[in-house]
Each structure stands twice: as C-alpha cells, then as structure tokens.
Amino acid sequence: MKKNLGILAVIAVVFIVTAIGGDGFLSAFNLYNLVERISLYAIIGIGVSFVIVTGGIDLSIGSFIGLCAVTFPFLVIGHNVSLTTGLLLLLTMSVCAGLFHGLLVTKLDLQPFVVTLCTLMMYRGVARHLVSDSTMGYSDERFQPLSLMVGRLSELPWFEGQAWARHVPVALLIMIVIGVLAAVFLNRTIYGRDLMALGRNREAAHLSGINTTKMIILAYVLCSVTSGFGALLFALDVVSVQPSTFGSFYELYAIAAAVLGGCSLRGGEGSIFGVILGAALMRLLMNSIQMLGVSDALEEFVIGFVILLGVIIDVIVKRVVAKRRARQQATVAAGAE
Amino acid sequence: MLKLKLTRLVALMMAVSLVTFAGCSDDSSDKPSVAYVTNGVASFWVIAEKGALDGAKEFDADVKVIMPKDVEDQKRKCEDLLARGTDGIAISPIDSANQAQLLKQISELTTLITHDSDAPDSDRLCYIGMDNYTAGRMCGALVKEALPEGGEIMIFVGRLGQENARLRRQGVIDELMDRSHDSSRYDEPGTSINEGGKYTVLDTRTDGFDFAKAKAQAQDAISKYPNLKGMVGLFAYNPPKILDAVREANKLEQIQVIGFDEEAETLQGIQDGEVYGTVVQNPYRYGFESVRVLSALARGDKSVIPEDGFLDIPARQIRKDNVDEFRAELDRLTSTAPAADSGDEEGSDEATEADAAAVSETDSQ
Numbered sequence: 001m002k003k004n005l006g007i008l009a010v011i012a013v014v015f016i017v018t019a020i021g022g023d024g025f026l027s028a029f030n031l032y033n034l035v036e037r038i039s040l041y042a043i044i045g046i047g048v049s050f051v052i053v054t055g056g057i058d059l060s061i062g063s064f065i066g067l068c069a070v071t072f073p074f075l076v077i078g079h080n081v082s083l084t085t086g087l088l089l090l091l092t093m094s095v096c097a098g099l100f101h102g103l104l105v106t107k108l109d110l111q112p113f114v115v116t117l118c119t120l121m122m123y124r125g126v127a128r129h130l131v132s133d134s135t136m137g138y139s140d141e142r143f144q145p146l147s148l149m150v151g152r153l154s155e156l157p158w159f160e161g162q163a164w165a166r167h168v169p170v171a172l173l174i175m176i177v178i179g180v181l182a183a184v185f186l187n188r189t190i191y192g193r194d195l196m197a198l199g200r201n202r203e204a205a206h207l208s209g210i211n212t213t214k215m216i217i218l219a220y221v222l223c224s225v226t227s228g229f230g231a232l233l234f235a236l237d238v239v240s241v242q243p244s245t246f247g248s249f250y251e252l253y254a255i256a257a258a259v260l261g262g263c264s265l266r267g268g269e270g271s272i273f274g275v276i277l278g279a280a281l282m283r284l285l286m287n288s289i290q291m292l293g294v295s296d297a298l299e300e301f302v303i304g305f306v307i308l309l310g311v312i313i314d315v316i317v318k319r320v321v322a323k324r325r326a327r328q329q330a331t332v333a334a335g336a337e
Numbered sequence: 338m339l340k341l342k343l344t345r346l347v348a349l350m351m352a353v354s355l356v357t358f359a360g361c362s363d364d365s366s367d368k369p370s371v372a373y374v375t376n377g378v379a380s381f382w383v384i385a386e387k388g389a390l391d392g393a394k395e396f397d398a399d400v401k402v403i404m405p406k407d408v409e410d411q412k413r414k415c416e417d418l419l420a421r422g423t424d425g426i427a428i429s430p431i432d433s434a435n436q437a438q439l440l441k442q443i444s445e446l447t448t449l450i451t452h453d454s455d456a457p458d459s460d461r462l463c464y465i466g467m468d469n470y471t472a473g474r475m476c477g478a479l480v481k482e483a484l485p486e487g488g489e490i491m492i493f494v495g496r497l498g499q500e501n502a503r504l505r506r507q508g509v510i511d512e513l514m515d516r517s518h519d520s521s522r523y524d525e526p527g528t529s530i531n532e533g534g535k536y537t538v539l540d541t542r543t544d545g546f547d548f549a550k551a552k553a554q555a556q557d558a559i560s561k562y563p564n565l566k567g568m569v570g571l572f573a574y575n576p577p578k579i580l581d582a583v584r585e586a587n588k589l590e591q592i593q594v595i596g597f598d599e600e601a602e603t604l605q606g607i608q609d610g611e612v613y614g615t616v617v618q619n620p621y622r623y624g625f626e627s628v629r630v631l632s633a634l635a636r637g638d639k640s641v642i643p644e645d646g647f648l649d650i651p652a653r654q655i656r657k658d659n660v661d662e663f664r665a666e667l668d669r670l671t672s673t674a675p676a677a678d679s680g681d682e683e684g685s686d687e688a689t690e691a692d693a694a695a696v697s698e699t700d701s702q
Contacts, residue, residue, distance in 0.1 A: 139437060239439075241435075248407075296404060
C-alpha cells in the first residue's frame with residue numbers, strides 16, 4: 001500500500017479534477033464503463049507482471065490477444081466446434097505459446113525481448129492469414145453464455161434482482177478474483193517467492209536450489225494464459241475483431257500498468273495491487289481526456305506525460321522515505337550508544 | 338513531512354495542468370452539442386472536420402470531432418460521449434454488422450445518424466454519404482477507359498470489414514466483369530477473378546490504415562505481378578502510395594493508376610498524366626450535412642430527414658480533361674476559405690484544396 005502512495009495521489013487528483021470539470025464523469029453509466037475498462041486492462045497487466053518480476057518481458061501480448069480473439073470464432077463459428085472445446089483449445093494454445101516463449105528464453109538463453117518481439121509479428125501474421133484478414137464477430141448467439149463475463153453483475157443468477165448489481169460489471173469481479181489469486185501466488189506461496197528471488201538474482205536463486213528454468217517457463221505460461229483469457233474478454237466486449245489491428249499496443253498498456261504499479265523492469269519487484277492501480281490510472285486518464293473535452297489529438301501526449309510524472313513521483317517518494325528511514329535508524333543507533 | 342509537501346506539490350501541478358486543459362473546452366449553453374465520429378485518422382477526415390466545424394458555425398451548434406484509431410477506440414470514445422451527454426452522434430461505423438450493440442446504445446441514448454459508411458440494420462435516422470457501390474462502378478468504368486485492351490488489376494484498400502470499402506471494391510469488380518447491378522454480391526478476396534472477359538482482378542490488399550504498409554504492398558504487387566496493368570486504390574491515401582511505388586519501379590508506362598478521393602498528390606498525378614483518374618466524394622459535405630441534420634434534429638425539426646433515410650451526396654469522376662477545372666475551382670475557393678494558408682507546405686495545401694473542392698460542390702448544389 002505504502003509503495004503505491006504516489007500513484008494513488010495522482011489517481012485521486014485526476015479523479016477529482018475530472019469530477020469537477022467534466023460533464024457526466026460521475027454518472028453511473030460512465031463509471032460503469034470506466035470500471036469495466038480498468039478491469040480488462042488490469043487483467044492483462046497482471047499477466048505480464050509475472051514475467052516482469054522475473055526480469056523478463058512479453059511484447060507479444062497484443063498480437064497474441066489478436067490471434068486468440070480471431071481463432072475462437074474461427075473455431076466456433078467457422079468450424080462448428082463446441083464452446084467448451086473451443087475454450088479448451090484456446091487454453092491449450094495459450095499454454096503452448098507460454099511454453100514456447102519460456103523454453104526459448106531458458107533453454108536457448110535468448111533474450112525475452114527478442115523472442116517476444118518475433119512472436120509479436122508471428123502471431124499477427126497467423127491471425128490475419130487464418131481468416132484471410134476478414135473481420136470476425138462475437139455477435140453470434142453461440143457466444144451468448146460467455147458474454148455474461150462482460151455483462152452486468154445483475155445478469156448472474158447469484159445477484160439477480162439486486163439494484164446495486166446493475167451498476168457493477170462482471171469483469172470487475174473476474175479481475176478481483178484473478179488479482180487475489182495472483183497476489184496470493186506471488187506473496188504467499190513458495191513459487192511466488194522463488195519467482196521474485198530469481199528476478200532479483202538468477203544466479204543466487206539457482207545456487208540456493210531454486211529450479212529457475214521451471215519457474216521462468218511457468219511465468220511465461222501464466223502470462224500467456226492470462227492474455228488468452230483477456231483476449232476473450234476484450235473480444236466479447238468489443239464484439240468486432242479486425243485481425244490486422246485487434247490488440248495492437250495492448251502489450252505496452254499492460255507493461256506500462258505494471259511499471260506504474262511498481263514493477264521494476266530489472267525484475268524482482270512488483271505488486272499486483274500496484275498493477276491494478278497502474279491500469280486504473282491509464283484508463284481513468286483516457287476517460288478524463290474525453291470528459292474534459294481535451295483535443296483528441298493530445299490524448300497520447302497527456303497519457304505519456306502523466307505516466308512519466310507518476311513514475312518520477314514514485315521514485316522521489318521512495319527516495320525520501322528511504323532517506324528518512326536511514327536518518328531514523330541513525331538516531332536510534334545514536335540513542336542506543 | 339516532506340513527503341506530504343511533495344504530494345501536495347504534485348497534486349497542485351496536476352490540477353493546474355488538467356484545469357488548463359479543461360479550460361480549453363467550450364462552455365455549455367443552449368446550443369445543440371453534437372459529435373462527429375470518423376472511422377480513422379486521415380486527411381480525408383480532416384476535410385470532413387472542416388465541414389463539420391463550418392456546419393457548427395452555420396447552424397449555431399457545438400461539434401466535437403472524434404477520430405478513433407480502431408474499432409475498440411471507436412466504441413470507448415462513443416461511450417465517453419454518451420456519458421458526457423450529447424444531442425446527437427454522426428458516426429462512420431467501422432464494422433456495422435458487429436457494432437449493432439454500440440449503435441443500439443447510441444440510438445437509445447441520443448440521436449444516431451451514419452455518414453460515409455452506413456449501418457442499414459441499426460436505428461439510425463438517416464445515412465449521409467454516397468452510394469458506395471455506384472461509386473465503385475464509376476471507378477471500374479475509369480479502369481475500363483484507362484485500359485481498353487484489358488489486363489491484370491490489383492485493388493488496395495485500408496480495411497475490408499467496412500461496408501463502404503466492401504461496396505466500392507465490389508462495384509469495381511462487377512463493372513470490370515460486366516455483371517448486373519447488384520450490391521449484395523461479394524467476392525472473397527484471395528482468389529483471382531476472371532469471367533472470360535478482358536479484365537482479371539488478381540487480388541485485394543488491405544493495410545489497416547498503415548500508410549507505410551500501403552506503399553509496401555503496392556511495391557510488392559508490382560514485383561510479384563510483372564504483367565500488372567492497373568492498380569486501384571480505394572481509400573484516399575491509397576492512390577498516392579500506389580503512384581509512389583509505380584514511379585519508383587519506373588513502370589508509369591505500363592501501369593495505370595486509378596483512385597478514389599481528392600488527395601493533392603492524386604490530383605497532381607492526374608494533371609501530370611501519371612494517374613488516369615479518380616472518383617471523388619465529398620467529405621466536406623459529409624461533415625457539414627451531418628452537423629446540419631443533427632442540430633436540426635436537436636431543435637426538434639424532423640423535416641431534415643429524407644424519406645428513404647438516404648441523403649445522397651453523389652460522387653463524380655475526375656480525369657485529365659476536367660482536373661484543371663476542378664483544381665482551378667479549388668484554387669479560386671482556397672483564397673476565400675477562412676482557414677486558407679498561403680504556406681507551400683504540402684500537407685496544408687492538400688487540406689485546403691480539397692476543402693475548397695468540397696465548398697465548391699456545396700455551392701453548386
């Protein structure tokens with residue numbers, strides 16, 4: 001919590017300013033949309049943070065999302081595969097992609113940047129070729145049961161008829177579940193500890209008996225599986241999937257969310273709560289820009305600028321805290337003498 | 338203590354910067370506030386934006402022009418518009434068939450009209466634009482004129498998922514194959530089409546609005562098909578990219594370029610005899626008319642909607658014989674246009690000229 005004070009402050013300020021200056025920002029309709037977007041982007045951010053804590057990176061997320069989003073209707077609509085089989089195939093595909101990345105990174109010792117940069121292009125090509133560039137849709141009735149995942153909480157049987165549930169996206173619930181699982185995994189299990197440890201110092205982790213190869217592969221698999229699932233959510237939400245563009249830049253949004261949330265690209269550091277805040281800040285900003293009526297063309301600038309600001313604040317706050325602690329310890333030590 | 342100060346300082350900075358941005362937006366008043374949503378970022382849409390802004394002045398409305406990057410962006414920005422509250426949205430849907438939900442949401446919460454690309458199954462009150470299939474056939478006719486002996490043709494377009502792109506392409510193909518007038522036909526891309534006539538349509542390439550890729554695809558097609566006779570670009574930026582590629586390959590003698598829209602380079606190409614012709618639509622009037630219709634509807638005037646829900650803004654063919662006239666018309670009007678810029682930078686010329694073209698048509702109708 002303390003670690004994320006800087007970004008929380010930025011979120012609060014942007015929120016308050018938009019609430020004052022933007023028409024309709026606080027409407028139930030807008031907040032619902034905003035929370036849903038944050039949830040979707042946070043999910044892929046959580047996925048990539050597994051890889052980032054090991055000191056790796058996955059640049060292929062965006063085009064992998066494109067590939068999954070295209071493949072699923074290709075199977076279900078194009079080839080009459082049942083929904084369950086389709087989902088299983090999607091899962092298999094995600095696991096395979098993760099294994100592929102992980103094996104190349106560990107066994108051949110290739111740089112993660114290079115591996116995933118190449119697969120970024122490969123997945124995009126496969127996605128486009130598979131359906132010869134035609135647009136895929138998720139408006140078919142067969143996807144109806146899955147569409148619940150991007151619907152309102154009140155559409156689920158457990159929350160039926162409850163007024164508040166109409167204003168809560170199911171995606172939020174999914175994100176919280178994934179977030180809690182991920183946080184428990186990273187902070188409370190031996191595997192998560194190992195992952196962090198090897199991110200800090202792979203050599204030392206290896207020498208202390210951690211199977212670093214297995215753990216790194218696991219991180220890539222978790223990342224791809226989360227992306228694959230995220231792909232499904234994005235596609236169900238947007239409904240129309242263009243193979244050539246769907247998902248592009250999502251890897252950068254995911255990585256930015258993770259970094260904003262305190263993950264170090266050098267590895268060994270990261271908090272799931274922070275990643276969620278990172279995703280929240282970015283989506284909030286995009287929404288604020290629209291609500292405040294800022295010129296559309298300035299969008300990218302504002303986002304880049306505020307993210308940079310957030311990271312700078314974060315570093316400064318951390319330094320100040322560290323200095324204070326050092327001083328305190330010094331006085332305590334002096335007092336003890 | 339210091340931390341608190343820092344946080345405060347940062348908060349202040351943020352507040353100041355955001356309030357400055359917020360200050361840029363217009364104050365709300367009794368004026369109708371409408372939105373004009375395009376399907377991408379392109380100079381074509383910059384012309385439409387001018388039309389929309391002029392329309393806003395003319396009809397005393399506020400207009401927000403939004404140029405989304407892709408289909409997801411289009412959805413998000415429309416939702417944001419709805420949340421902010423608007424008196425009407427004119428949209429060029431990227432994938433009308435699958436965007437049914439979004440279009441329904443818009444039509445339920447505010448007034449919905451379409452422009453440039455239609456969504457006939459939605460509750461849109463009207464469609465402002467040209468008949469893309471007919472325009473496609475007009476373009477096909479230009480190809481026939483340029484290549485009376487027949488030959489191999491390639492088609493280039495930004496995206497095929499869009500209704501307008503699909504119809505234009507089909508119009509070109511149907512005209513070349515001498516088929517009957519039927520806009521519901523669809524030839525899958527990826528296979529070469531020849532029905533025994535003089536013309537073969539080899540394939541269609543899509544670039545997803547990536548201009549560099551548009552040029553690369555044109556170059557690749559020239560390398561791949563040595564007997565290529567005609568290259569057709571269906572979106573505004575395609576013909577200039579094709580022309581670049583043909584010029585660099587030194588194949589101006591062999592390959593005829595035929596295009597869509599009034600990009601400055603395309604018109605210059607026609608004047609220089611490097612481009613055979615182009616079919617121009619009228620983005621300026623798409624913007625202008627969209628704002629006219631939406632602001633009238635916001636004031637409760639339903640008479641602006643045509644009976645069949647189709648406000649036709651017809652296309653016309655530009656060839657070497659009328660390009661001078663077309664450009665002269667532009668030049669004459671450029672000087673009177675408020676945003677006219679005497680700078681000789683290509684980009685600004687492009688916009689103002691095409692803008693003026695649009696104005697001229699508005700005047701003539």
